[in-house]
Amino acid sequence: MDEGGLPVTGVVLAGGAGRRMGGQDKGFVAWSGEPLIHIAVRRLAGLPQVIISANRSLARYRALGYEVVSDDDGDDFAGPLAGLRAAFRHAAHPWVLSVPVDTPCLPSDLVTRLWASRITRGLVVARSPYGPEPLVCLADACLGARLEEYWRAGGRRAQEWFVGADMAWFDLTAAEAANCNEPADLR
Template sequence: MAHADLLMTCPPITGVVLAGGQGRRMGGVDKGLQELQGRPMSAWVVERLAPQVDELLINANRNAERYTEFGYRVVADKIPDFAGPLAGLHAALSAASHPWVATAPCDSPFLPSDLVSRLAAAMRTADADLAVARTFDQPHPVFCLCKRDVLPHLTAYLQSGERKFDRWYATLKTVEVPFDDAASAFENINTREELQRFDAPR
């Protein structure tokens, strides 16, 4: 069955742009609002992710009014002290209107236009709880699709003090989805030097 046909049998999907980090490697700035080719990095991610989902959220812990300007609901972490991307997923699962939730980080402006459809097709085929993008031997846990009903499991994991994304998804029925044909789409921008390098027409 083709990806498009499999996607038609899937539940509606909520997408979330993960922009709740501290941006430590970029000097503590709000990374999602740093400009790439004249636009905030988050704007590039929103533009690519929004058409792939039925609802879009933005997870942000600072500058909520700026993120609201993108036209989507902004949700903050429920877990305090910038607990990382899992806390952003936790916030999204808590706020999502739909049964499945897809994530993408605010610092990966080139994400694939078929990210969600490929994750959804693999998750449906494998009857998994969670699908994670992978390029060659490198998984990318912050590019994932999971069922909203894993929320209690994630809440318990975070309340235990754990924060590692890969350690969490290893406890679920997970399928890793190859994107070897689109490896460059998962490049992320963590530092000012990387931002300068990518701040040119592609």
């Protein structure tokens, strides 16, 4: 499938503080000899718009040739929903596909598989044997309004912003869902 023909904005969530990684910007931490950000954007290759949501190293991210957005309203490091919220605001397409920068083993055909699982005016959320992986999702851009309402009401949990929306599950193996939160995870 030609991802370039899909009406999807891809988003890499790379705005975390990296506390468990010793304060490093996880996007530039190497996994198997390659920065995590390179692996993440490769998963979204071919989409007509790719956004990197980041709160630091902005010039470094921009040098990769992608649009970079930051958390709104001075919410730096307010969590991944702040980054997703900013991405929804900048999305130029009717669908938004999100991946965290620290999940390097996502399948190479992720975009195609999520697109095939989509539901009208809803979202597809990944799940693994560990449970829901809500930052790996494909959402109808109209759900950005739901996220705004949830945020204004004080909600910050990625697992809850879409509660009540039409949704489908997308299954990942434990290996595909593994993320790099700490230096030991890089091995």
